Amino acid sequence: MSGRRPLLLLDVDGVLNPYAALVCPSGYVEHELFVGEEPVRVCTEHGRWVHELAIHFEVVWATAWGAEANRLLAPLLELPHLPKIRFPPAPFDPRDKLLSVISYAAQRPLVWLDDEFPVEAHAWAAKRAVATLLIDVNPVQGLTRPIIDQSLRWADERERGID
Numbered sequence: 230m231s232g233r234r235p236l237l238l239l240d241v242d243g244v245l246n247p248y249a250a251l252v253c254p255s256g257y258v259e260h261e262l263f264v265g266e267e268p269v270r271v272c273t274e275h276g277r278w279v280h281e282l283a284i285h286f287e288v289v290w291a292t293a294w295g296a297e298a299n300r301l302l303a304p305l306l307e308l309p310h311l312p313k314i315r316f317p318p319a320p321f322d323p324r325d326k327l328l329s330v331i332s333y334a335a336q337r338p339l340v341w342l343d344d345e346f347p348v349e350a351h352a353w354a355a356k357r358a359v360a361t362l363l364i365d366v367n368p369v370q371g372l373t374r375p376i377i378d379q380s381l382r383w384a385d386e387r388e389r390g391i392d
Contacts, residue, residue: 235338235360235387237286237380238314238330239279241294241302243344246270247371254371262301269302270371276306278377285384287312291330291341293319323347338387340380344368360387 242248246269253259259268282288290298290313299310314333317325323345330341331353338360341350346363354361362383364376 233337234285234287235340235384236334237282237288238291238334238339238341238343239288239311240343240366241290241292241298243368244342244366244372245272245275245302245306247368249344249368250370257371260305262297271302271305272371273306275372276308278372278374279306279308282377282380285381285388286340289314289333291326291343292316293321324349326350327353340364340383342366342372342376342380 239245247254247257248267248270250270253268253270254272256274257270257272259270262269279288288311290311292298292313293316294302295313295316298313302308303310314326314329316329323343324347326343327347327350330350336359340362341354342364343350344366346365350363354363360383362380364379366372366376
């Protein structure tokens, strides 16, 4: 691996916003960020976790939110402006994320956190020449500490040259 940190691709809906939960989960607060749409559930602990991940990864938004992730969500999580992968205009099929991710990632190792991976994403990850970990996040639970710990272990193994 080059001297550059691996990527951590971070989705919002289903990962940081557990939209599929029937009620707002404990530890989350609902915010009306988009007029006429469902509230966005935000857990401030996620901001601390993303800062922790950023020690080992270049954290990148991989979400249909696009620039809105930096404008609306990052301040709530006390996150800096993060780079973002450009996707087609929403709504789009989850398969449509993959071409943009492939282009953005190039040959960099990565962890990708998402709640809707198409089959093609798993096939792409399995045949990449560089370390790639896709973590399916349950959109009822959203991001959990075990997912953070799994990502950090993965990064530590790469840093120590264990593949």
